[in-house]
Amino acid sequence: MESTTVKLYLLNYSDVKTYLTTLLFVIGNMLFPQCFHLITQGGIIWLPIYFFTLIGAYKYGWKVGLFTAVLSPIINSLLFGMPMLVALPAILLKSVLLAIAAGWAAQHFGRISIPVLASVVLAYQIVGTLGEWIYNGNFYSAIQDFRIGIPGMCLQVFGGCLFIRYLMRK
Incomplete structure (x- = not known):
């Protein structure tokens, strides 16, 4: 896939569209994981809780991404018990890092490409893994996404x- 220039939005906290867009991505981050949780270990293999955070932050800016990153795991945990409370700090850390990295990359590069998105995913995963390792003190557990979650990445x-790219056409 070639690189494509993206029409990006940087929505403000005072803009109602920020909250409506965030709501759509949070709903996506609630429904998408439910599909993968029908598969044995689907959540830890496919990492679906991050998908719409990435898209929201990349296309609509870090503010939408940050709202989505924080609200999605918390609401999912409260409503569905997944992620489990013990995993919530690490998932929140990685979600926030993803929102920041995706928002920054979109503004910096102004285009969408596989190498840019791969860099965003690797950046949040590497830094998030280090943070998780520091938080829980268990390296083997911290590298779980790199051991099991490659399909999700x-x-x-x-x-x-x-x-x-689909959103660009709409």
């Missing part, structure tokens, strides 16, 4: 690129 990169 690929979904974020390739699926995210396709979804953002």
Whole structure:
């Protein structure tokens, strides 16, 4: 896939569209994981809780991404028990890092491409893994996404690129 220039939005906290857009991405981050949780270990393999955070932050800016990053895991945990409370700090850390990295990359590069999205995903995963390791003190547990979640990272990169390109046409 070639690189494509993206029409980006940087929505403000005073803009109602920020909250409506965030609501749509939070709903996506609630429904998408439910589909993957039908598969044994689907959540930890496919990492679906991050998908719409990536898209929201990349296409609509870090503010939408940050709202989505924080609200999605908390609401999912409260309503569905997934992620479990013990995993919530690490998932929140990675979600926030993803929102910041995606928002920054979109503004900096102004285009969508596989290498840019791969860099965003690797950046949040590496820094998030280090943070998780510091937080829980268990390296083996902290590298779980790199041991098991490679399909999910690929979904974020390739699926995210396709979804953002789809949004560009709408």
